[in-house]
Amino acid sequence: MVEVEKVxxxxLFSSDFYEIKALSCDFSQDKGPLKGxxxxxxxxxxxxxxxQFEVAKQSFDLHTGHILVDKPDYEYRMKATSAQCTVLNFSNDFYLRLLEELQLDCTGFFANQNALTQLLKADPVVEYLHHQLLQYPFLSQIELDGLVFELVDCMVKKATVNQPDVTNYTPKKFHFPIIERAKDYIHQQFHNDFSLFDLSSFAYASPFHFSRLFKRYTSVSPHQYVLNVRLKHSEMLLKNTSKPIADIAYQCGFNNAEYFATAFKQKYGLSPSLYKQKSHSPLFQGLQIP
Known part of the structure; x- marks a missing residue:
């Protein structure tokens, strides 16, 4: 994405096929949208x-937990009172190969030639991947590449659905810090045992108010959000390490291996041991876009 004036x-990082940028916006209320x-x-x-992101005759109001999937070559207008975003730019060669190898030209957003951008809502897995991506100074390039592929895979699956999965709920700006602080706490502490009171206190909200607000913004309860983050982290460890399953369970915040195995199978359709076996098999294939 090309930078615009005063943004x-x-x-942050560049590879052969993508770059990661941190975008900070702080526009005054009396200024019109900036063009890019x-x-x-x-x-x-x-x-x-x-x-606020405007493309052609469409206007999108984005806040924490929203993602824009953007096709290349179009003009846009943008305005924000204050925002921080992570932008992943991909090479044209990668994009063309992505379309071809996953046959995206026939599905959803990618098949619609009139659609230039699509607004999506992040789920706990996407939020976890986003947080892990921002640990780039401490990751090897192959680890970072793997996270980018995981994120692209999630976004492609969401964008191929014909209807965007964003609700019509209009958020209140003073709620943003509560949700943002809660997500940061979860992503940093998911391996530990903590209570709803701990989480809501860190977010500066009462437990009852926080629970209702968190589910309204994320579409899941705080417990479900934490569980999904723990399961995604365990899935990454099963796929990319040789650690024993019991160690992975405890490292991801589960109190016992039996509960972890049950929750993992409900989420991924396989037991942790079978998933690990298949992941380390030469026949296992994930998203393979060189």
Missing amino acids: TGQH YNDCFCLMLVKTGGV
Whole structure:
């Protein structure tokens, strides 16, 4: 995504086929939308604050937990009171191969030539991947590449659904910090045991108010959100390490291996042992886009 005037774009990382940027926006209320031009396939994930994004005759109000999937080559307008976003720009060659190898031209958003951008809602797995991605200074390139592929895979699956999965609920800006602080706490502490009171206190809200607010924004309860983050982390460890299953269970915040095995099978359709076996098999294939 090309930078626009008075929007700070910090380059974080580049590889052969993508780059990661941190985008900070802080526009005054009396200014009109700033114009820009998008020259590549990209994903924009809102970390904090809110952004108004306009393309052609469409207007999108984004806030924490929203993602824009953008096709290349179009003009846009953007305005925000204050927001921080993560932007992933992909090479044109990667985008063309993605379309071809996954046959995306026939499905959903990618098949609609009149659709330039699509607004999606992040689930706990996407939020976890986003948080892990921002640990880039401490990750090897192959680890970072793997996280990017996981994120692209999630976004492609969401974008191929014909209808965007964003509700019509209009958020209140003073709720943003509560949700943002809660997500940060979960992503940093999911391996530990903590209570709803611990989580809501960190977010500066009462437990009852926090529970209702969190589910309204994320579509899942705090417990379900934490469980999904723990399961995704365990899935990554099963796929990418040789650690024993019991160690993975405890490392991801589960109190016992039996409960972990039951929850994992409900989520992924396989027991942890069978998933690990298949993941380490030469025949196992995930998203393979060189």
